[in-house]
Amino acid sequence: xxxxxxxxxxxxxxxxxxxxxxxxxxxxxxxxxxxxxxxxxxxxxxxxxxxxxxxxxxxxxxxxxxxxxxxxxxxxxxxxxxxxxxxxxxxxxxxxxxxxxxxxxxxxxxxxxxxxxxxxxxxxxxxxxxxxxxxxxxxxxxxxxxxxxxxxxxxxxxxxxxxxxxxxxxxxxxxxxxxxxxxxxxxxxxxxxxxxxxxxxxxxxxxxxxxxxxxxxxxxxxxxxxxxxxxxxxxxxxxxxxxxxxxxxxxxxxxxxxxxxxxxxxxxxxxxxxxxxxxxxxxxxxxxxxxxxxxxxxxxxxxxxxxxxxxxxx
Numbered sequence: 244x245x246x247x248x249x250x251x252x253x254x255x256x257x258x259x260x261x262x263x264x265x266x267x268x269x270x271x272x273x274x275x276x277x278x279x280x281x282x283x284x285x286x287x288x289x290x291x292x293x294x295x296x297x298x299x300x301x302x303x304x305x306x307x308x309x310x311x312x313x314x315x316x317x318x319x320x321x322x323x324x325x326x327x328x329x330x331x332x333x334x335x336x337x338x339x340x341x342x343x344x345x346x347x348x349x350x351x352x353x354x355x356x357x358x359x360x361x362x363x364x365x366x367x368x369x370x371x372x373x374x375x376x377x378x379x380x381x382x383x384x385x386x387x388x389x390x391x392x393x394x395x396x397x398x399x400x401x402x403x404x405x406x407x408x409x410x411x412x413x414x415x416x417x418x419x420x421x422x423x424x425x426x427x428x429x430x431x432x433x434x435x436x437x438x439x440x441x442x443x444x445x446x447x448x449x450x451x452x453x454x455x456x457x458x459x460x461x462x463x464x465x466x467x468x469x470x471x472x473x474x475x476x477x478x479x480x481x482x483x484x485x486x487x488x489x490x491x492x493x494x495x496x497x498x499x500x501x502x503x504x505x506x507x508x509x510x511x512x513x514x515x516x517x518x519x520x521x522x523x524x525x526x527x528x529x530x531x532x533x534x535x536x537x538x539x540x541x542x543x544x545x546x547x548x549x550x551x552x553x554x555x556x557x
Contacts, residue, residue, distance in 0.1 A: 301325020355497025
């Protein structure tokens, strides 16, 4: 089936491989290149049948209102917190995402955990600055025999748990429901934080989880505890985190996501007990290619009147 006559709106820049695949199959309109997005949408909005969104640029109610014939949103990412699901459901818009990103995300969670606990960034600078001949590098924190608390035991949480077990960590988790996994379940997040040496966040963003990691949870984690966030920046009260890191009320943090992205400046940059990376959890060449393939497959399925490959059911 040919799809070249189907207008698709791409809301933000895409990797060349995804853009090429889209343009080979569909009539692609690039919103971010419009000199005047409002005029652009007035012109092409009524014709648009599909939208491709990204994890950094969702699909707002305002945008959907300008697309009266929108049939489908294909999200290039797993998170849906930047798409109003109530509006999608009300308008009967098909929705897909790319949920199978757990492997590289879990890899990064463990990489951040090792980097912040073993002080890898500081040790690298120690050698580069010629300080090693002057004395041994200070001791760091080991993992074996300690407790790794995971917030949300979904696909990503389970992939993190599998890796953490290999490092000799005891696994515990919190979530709205107990899962059929061989790990200790906590129905209270504060209690999990108290029991954990390392707290890894793998939960979705959105209004239900906004600032779920607040001052109370950070205080429960305590001065020897480390926080790792590969979820969404919105789930952590960043001001409370910064305050406690400065005061030594938690030992350190490894952060892939932030409340405001991209992060141009922050007190976090001045802290040696913090590792920050620019939202790269799923950003491997292999994973992004797979995600793009899933986006294309979902679009083609929908416009062929076939079931979506990774439909979001709600």
